[in-house]
Every structure is written in C-alpha cells, then in structure tokens.
Amino acid sequence: MNNLLRNSTALCSSVCIVGKNTSYSFFDGKENPNNYVSWEAYKFINKITKRKEENVDKNVIGDLVKNNHKFYKKKLLCRGLEIKGSKKVDDKSFYIACDRIQRMLRHSSENVTKNLIKNDVGFNLIAKSEQMTDLPEHCHMKDVKGGYSGRGNMVNKCRGMRHGQNVFCGEENLIQQGLKTEYSPNIKDIFIHETSHAIMGDGVDGKTQEDINKVFKDAKSTNNLWKKPNGKNAYALSNSKEYFAELSMWLFGGHGDYANIENKIPKPGPGGLSEYDNDGFKLICDIYNGIREIPFDVSKERVYQPIVEISKSEEPDEFFSRIPSSKNGPPKNKKVTLSFQLKNKNDNSEYLVSWLNYKGEKRWGFLINKDCPKFNTSTFVGHSWLIEKKTKDGCCQVIKAFVAEDYEKGICFI
Numbered sequence: 001m002n003n004l005l006r007n008s009t010a011l012c013s014s015v016c017i018v019g020k021n022t023s024y025s026f027f028d029g030k031e032n033p034n035n036y037v038s039w040e041a042y043k044f045i046n047k048i049t050k051r052k053e054e055n056v057d058k059n060v061i062g063d064l065v066k067n068n069h070k071f072y073k074k075k076l077l078c079r080g081l082e083i084k085g086s087k088k089v090d091d092k093s094f095y096i097a098c099d100r101i102q103r104m105l106r107h108s109s110e111n112v113t114k115n116l117i118k119n120d121v122g123f124n125l126i127a128k129s130e131q132m133t134d135l136p137e138h139c140h141m142k143d144v145k146g147g148y149s150g151r152g153n154m155v156n157k158c159r160g161m162r163h164g165q166n167v168f169c170g171e172e173n174l175i176q177q178g179l180k181t182e183y184s185p186n187i188k189d190i191f192i193h194e195t196s197h198a199i200m201g202d203g204v205d206g207k208t209q210e211d212i213n214k215v216f217k218d219a220k221s222t223n224n225l226w227k228k229p230n231g232k233n234a235y236a237l238s239n240s241k242e243y244f245a246e247l248s249m250w251l252f253g254g255h256g257d258y259a260n261i262e263n264k265i266p267k268p269g270p271g272g273l274s275e276y277d278n279d280g281f282k283l284i285c286d287i288y289n290g291i292r293e294i295p296f297d298v299s300k301e302r303v304y305q306p307i308v309e310i311s312k313s314e315e316p317d318e319f320f321s322r323i324p325s326s327k328n329g330p331p332k333n334k335k336v337t338l339s340f341q342l343k344n345k346n347d348n349s350e351y352l353v354s355w356l357n358y359k360g361e362k363r364w365g366f367l368i369n370k371d372c373p374k375f376n377t378s379t380f381v382g383h384s385w386l387i388e389k390k391t392k393d394g395c396c397q398v399i400k401a402f403v404a405e406d407y408e409k410g411i412c413f414i
C-alpha cells in the first residue's frame, strides 16, 4: 500500500488516483474527505503533500488571473515570467506553455531565469482564432507585404516569433500539436524554438553566445553538417541563433528542419542529435543541464539623450539631414541593446520606432504606445533610430532620433 501511495503522490499533489481509480481530493481540514481511502492512508498522503507544498516557491506556476490590459486579458506567472493572452486564448494553453518553460529552465543555471526576468522577457500566446497582427505589438504590420524585413512573408499568418523581448506563439502549437492547421502541419515545437531564441538572446552571457557561434561555424565549415542532399542548407545553418533554436528542438524531444527529410536525419529527440552533431549537442546540453555557469547580467543601463530633436520651425528634410547615418562594419560593429520606453504612462499617442539604414532609409520598426510601452532591441554602436508620432490622419510626424552608443544597454525615453 505504501508503495502504491508513494507512486500516486509522486505524480500529483492535489488530486490523486488511489485504489479503484477513485478521484481523490485533499482539503486543508483534518477530516478524511474520501471513504475509499483509509484514515491512515489519508494522513500519510496528506503529510507528504503538505511537505511538498511548503517547499514549493509559490511563484513557480501561478494561477491564471485577469490582466488589466486592453488586449491581454489573461496572465499566468511562470517562474517569475509572464505568459499573456487575450480572452480568446484557451486556459490550457497557459499551463502547457509554463510546463515547456519549466522543462527548458529547470536544470540550467538559476541566473538564466534571473536574466530573462531582468530583461523583461515575456510570452504572448496567439489564440487559434487570432492572427499575429491582431496582437497590439504587430497590428501596424497587418497586410504589409514583405513583413518586418521587407523581403519575407506577411506577418499576418506567422505563428511563432521572437520580437523585442517577447516570445509570440500560436496556442495550437501547445494544445493541438500534431493536428494540421490552416497555417502549418503543426508538428514542430515552435514554442521551444522561439523560447530558445529568448534564452540565447536574453538569458545567457556574451561568452556563451560566442561559444554557440563558434560551434555553429565549425558545424558549417569544418564538419559540413546540416547540408541537405540537394546542397541546400537546413534551417540550423541560417545563423548561430537559428542553430541554437533548432538544436534545442531536438534536445527537448522533437526536431527542426531535417538535414535529410527522407531518412529523418537527425532522428527526432536528443539521441538523434547527439549522433549527428555531437559538438552542438554537448554545448547546448551544458547550457540546459547547468554544467555551464551563467553569470547574472550586471550590465548597467544608461539613459540616452536624443541625438536630434525636431525644432518647431524645422522642415523634416532639414531634420533628417542632421541624423547621422547608421554605419556598418569595423570599428563600430559592437552589438548593444536599446530599450525604447514610453516616458509618460498616460500618453495616449502612438509612436513608430524605425531603424535607419546607412542611406537614411526607414527599415525595420515597431510600435510604442500605452499597450506596448516597452521594446528592447539589439543594434550596433553608431546605428540610428527614428521616432515618429502617429497623427490623426494616420501619417507620421517625426519627433526625434537616437544613436546607439558604446554602452551595453541604453534607455531611450519617448
């Protein structure tokens, strides 16, 4: 009997299947609430579950709560990280997302989680009935051809993305995995892929990022891995970030873009990965299993002053001519973070922040407003960012521009 009870309590804390498949709930009172279990057995189980509860950090998996946001009405705190979604997102999706996060972070250095929290990493779920561009962070991209890069697909039907400090994922990837959807066959762990991007970008230190890059380069040039039989690259060969995200999908039991789709190589799961790309496997194992020490991110923030602000009498052309053009290449190729933040929380205006390329042309951009008050982005020292205010007729009025300085993290108040 004791063995049976131990097995049961190991699997569950509040509801147990004991004896004749009876559903059994524990209550705080001292009465034995269930006639199917002996009083002695009840006391035994209760003692174990109580002890377990005392040891649990209450913030690990919170309750699904109402959120005071115009769009994201539901929120779950998971290991201190926020998972948000509109009222259309199924409650189950939040708990599954949290379980995936837990699985990915539970053995890694505690500082990985702390860094993610410090860097405001959040998880935004997209309901099955919603499109990416229904979400406030992406609404300005609705029906925009070429998407964010100008050369890719429209954002509307995208079901997974890391955008700024946030991970976006369609809930069907969590609760209906394996069932084909109108968007995809839904067989890959998109949530794990996108979360890995956040872990690499905001959870680990620069040295670890460099080491991932080194193993990626070796896989590409020295070991000639991740090449398809037709000579094309598997997605893991895109860059070191995609390499880490794709390998993470294998490590957590799934697979990414196969090097050989016909023979399913690498085989799904960690065993297949270790056989195919052992160096990559070892490195990502050490990150996820905690062998690799990850330091706490102590990079200091500095509030930037805009490099230029438009004056009342100034024409936009004059204003643009005063913005230094973004420069590429050495010696100014150092990567830094810029955090764009709404200064006044009650400001009802909407701002478009765009990267300006070296010709002064607007490229990649994102929205800042009351509903999306913060956006962290990587950029290079010397690169310029333009702030425009949306006016009533939908057109934009240029306001000011910032230039990334040689400082780890710059705060740009709007």
Ligand SMILES: [Zn+2]
Pocket (backbone or CB within 6 Å): 193, 197, 241, 242, 245
């Ligand atoms: Zn990716």
